Amino acid sequence: NTFKAFDAAVYQYQVDILELDLCLTSDGTLVASHDLFINDLCDVEEVLGTTERYYISEHTLEELREFNFGAKFTDKNGNQPYKDLVQPGEAGRKEKIAENRLSVVTIEEIFEAYKDTELMFIVEIKDDGAKGKQAADLLNRLITEQYKDYGMERRVVIGTFHTEIEKYLKENYAGLMRGGSIGEVQKFVLTQMFGVNIFDTSSFVCLQIPTEAKAFGMTFDLTKPTYIKRAHRRNISVQYWTINDKEEMKRLIKLGADVIMTDNPELFQEALTELGYR
Structure with missing residues (x-):
């Protein structure tokens, strides 16, 4: 869930669709993450010195950008090429992670990066309750307003495993593809x-x-x-x-x-x- 991975999939392997799970930060930003917590996705435990679960919903986007989301990546040869890219407490850490395109990514940044392509998106709302509804509201605004001129209404399919959020989407945003x-x-x-x-x-x-x-x-x-x-x-x-x-x-x-x-x-x-x- 980094631009290093997304760009490789889109430009090197020419995929037609990106499938993304989306989680809401504490400051109301939707970021791409398979899990609601990030311990298995980045070097948060090494940086903070604890194995306590670090939930996206409890932290801001800028706090999440302190972590290297390529640190746990393992290639087909069993290597972890980005594990030691930056060390805990290293000066310029956040900037170095960003330069290597290994920062956490927002859905708005993803739409912006690929708006002029024909790429389609399958997105899953991971949060339930009020946060899940807020995520649905945000997606609707991005799709039907901010990126409407780029045809996002026909390029984005939304899914969720939460019955409450599914019902909310059907009742409030029937025009979105589901x-x-x-x-x-x-x-x-x-x-x-x-x-x-x-x-x-x-x-x-x-x-x-x-x-x-x-x-x-x-x-x-x-x-x-x-x-x-x-x-x-x-x-x-x-x-x-x-x-x-x-x-x-x-x-x-x-x-x-x-x-x-x-x-x-x-x-x-x-x-x-x-x-x-x-």
Whole structure:
């Protein structure tokens, strides 16, 4: 979740979509972070000398920018090339981290950086409650006002695992594109299984799902061609996460998946090349 990683994905590996999790800081800024706390993402424990969880919601953007968000990155050879980039207490630490594009990044900065491209975004609101609603409000303003002229309304899909936030989005920002919630995905699968598709009134634009799911003591294969075909008949994009195996990528592409989310865009590029797409 740094510009070093984003730029590599966009310009080196030519991805079409960035998938981001968003968390709200204490001063009301949305930053890209997989987790609500950052201990596993940067050198916060080394800097502060404690293993106490450091939550994004309890700190300002400028406080977060004191940390090296490349410190925990491990490459395919097992190396951590940015671990020792800066030391705790080093003079000019924040500036050096920024120069190497390893600072925490805001969603506004991301939109600004790629506004003139055709890049699309899948964003997940990680906070619930009041902070989750504030995050939704902020996203709506960025998408429909600040970056409206760059077509963000057709480039950004919003998701959340929180029922309260999903309801808030549907009631207040029905015009924003939304990924199916857990409940909506379950309904989609079950109506397909029992042949009552006609009663499904889904309002989401994409299914963002794993390849299988467990429910009611059973394991469901979510890659069945019937699911994909039914989604496509309703103009719903089928998007699988998180796929880091090349053969599985190729299988899903052949089945008609629209999007494959991966931690390894280089591997996905290889899969596309082997299938003759590049």
